[in-house]
Amino acid sequence: MYILFNYRRRLLAVFIFFFLFLIAGISRLFFIQLFRSDYLSEIAKKQHNLFVELEPRRGTIYDSRARPQAVNLVMDSLFVTPRSIPDKDKEKIIRVLSQILNLDASALRSKLYRKKSFVWIARKIPTLQADAIKKANLKGVGFIKESKRSYPNGYLASHVIGFSGLDNNGLEGLELLFDKYLKGEPGWSLVMRDARQKKLDFADNMLSPVDGYDLFLTIDEIIQYIAERELDRVFNEFHAKGASIVVMDPYSGAILAMANRPTFDMNDYGKATKDKMRNRAICDLFEPGSVFKVVTASAALEEKKVREEDKFFCENGSYRFGNRVLHDHKPHGVLTFREVIELSSNIGTSKVAQLLGPDLLYRYIRLFGFGAKSGIDLPGEIPGMIRSPKSWSKTSILSIPMGQEVGVTALQLASAMSVIANGGQLMKPFVVREVRDKNGKIIQQFPPRLVNQVLSADTSARIRKILTGVIEEGTGKLAKIPGFSAAGKTGTAQKLEPNGTYSHDKFIASFVGFAPAEEPLVTIVVSVDEPRPVYFGGVVAAPVFSNVAVDVLRYLRTNQAPEELPVFTESVAGNN
DSSP states (O other), X not given: OHHHHHHHHHHHHHHHHHHHHHHXXXXXXXXXXXXXXXXXXXXXXXXXXXXXXXXXXXOOEEOTTSOEEEEEEEEEEEEEOGGGSOHHHHHHHHHHHHHHHTOOHHHHHXXXXXXXXXXXXXXXXXXXXXXXXXXXXXXXXXXXXXXXXXXXXXXXXXXXXXXXXXXXXXXXXXXXXXXXXXXXXXXXXXXXXXXXXXXXXOTTSEEOOBOOOEEEESOOHHHHHHHHHHHHHHHHHTTOSEEEEEEEOTTTOBEEEEEEESOOOGGGXXXXXXXXXXXXXXXXXXXOGGGGHHHHHHHHHHTTSOOTTOEEEOGGGEEEETTEEEEOSSOOSEEEHHHHHHTXXXXXXXXXXXXXXXXXXXXXXXXXXXXXXXXXXSTTOOOOBOOOGGGOOTTHHHHGGGTOSOBBOHHHHHHHHHHHHHTSEEEOOBSEEEEXXXXXXXXXXXXXXXEEEOSOHHHHHHHHHHHHHHHHTSTTGGGOBXXXXXXXXXXXXXXXXXXXXXXXXXXXXXXXXXXXXXXXXXXXEEEEESOSSOOOHHHHXXXXXXXXXXXXXXXXXXXXXXXXXXXXXXXXXXXX
């Protein structure tokens, strides 16, 4: 009887125990369902769903003849999913990836031990490294296809095109200014995985990215190469501090080429200094020197203050005005107005300027576009510097006409000379012609735009003839173009020292002109900063104008590039 009683008591105890355990389990389930369901659901989603942003393809940048200047290469980007990787496998992954990618093991370890569902390891890695990682078959390691910006021509037009960063955001040049067109819209993909972390692809769980638009430039790859070839030569030959060249269509304002020295390779922009990245053609201020005499001459003819054969006594090379003595680089006696410009007489030009007076001279300086931004579609442009007549000194009427006490850019000189070339119109310079989508549909066009009418057609034709004489008979003889006529003006300007005085050994040598003289196809400005040992614009810059113009004119008329031009087919980035 005792044994039976004891057995029933133990059975009751077991029953009570399991009953209480059941009640506790049901209570726990109710608690989870009522109070913890959202939290646990979110954890489950993170374990089984992976949200991945899909990068759009950045738009291509083409030159004026649809030759690609900036393209995208498809690359593998490496990621890990730390939550899905057992700790025992993480050390193997760290060892393998550190060897293949040459990455610091401690940095990899910190990434793999994060409590996250997605961590980037390396973006846009070379194909050989990606293949080696794939062969290792590492659990929890995956790849996403991304595009890497590549510049097939390396340094060519680098200051115009600029570059974009790792995330395809524009950082410099057109890549920055037109980023909203080029970048596109990202998409997304929801990758679902089962309990073993095997990927389950469902097409409905994604939004495709929208690729960026393409840019079509006014820049011509061949003309750009010709310009850079000659700029490189003069930069090195004369040991210059810097140099710029602009080639422009004088009738439309379209920029056919723009280059600077020093320069940089867009595929390796990380090694470039700020000095090499600077677009000197639009952001460097300098006194133009004698090329500025074109403004004075044009204004005097337009206002009927002089005629070509009017005579001026040039004081035999030394002219006292107030407390200042003005000199010519060579002494002259009596010169006609035409000869004053052809022989670049400072004294003769100052006497012409006095006939105009400060107000009229200033008005034409502004009409030619100096002292204001041109509005070109490139970042970083400066307006230059020109003071109003009320701020002039008593001798400013001598200095300003010969290009002192004013600050200009190379682009402003090209635009001003184009006024003479095209019949008197100041055109807005531009480098982007069209924006198109991937189907070729035009999204936006940028047609030529007239800024203002500066001179009459008659005045521009008369100045054009005088500037032809500068090359044929005057200071610009080295700018002659075999087989073509040309017009232009030399410039040699002293640079200002920090104390405000003019340097005796630092100069800007420049030449600005157009060709052919009768029916101009191109305006070209060349500016060389601190050439040595020779520094005269007629010796340093004028030959660059000639060499560029002869090849560009032959190319434009025959559509055939010079024989020595390379074929741009290999991408520097593609060789990594």
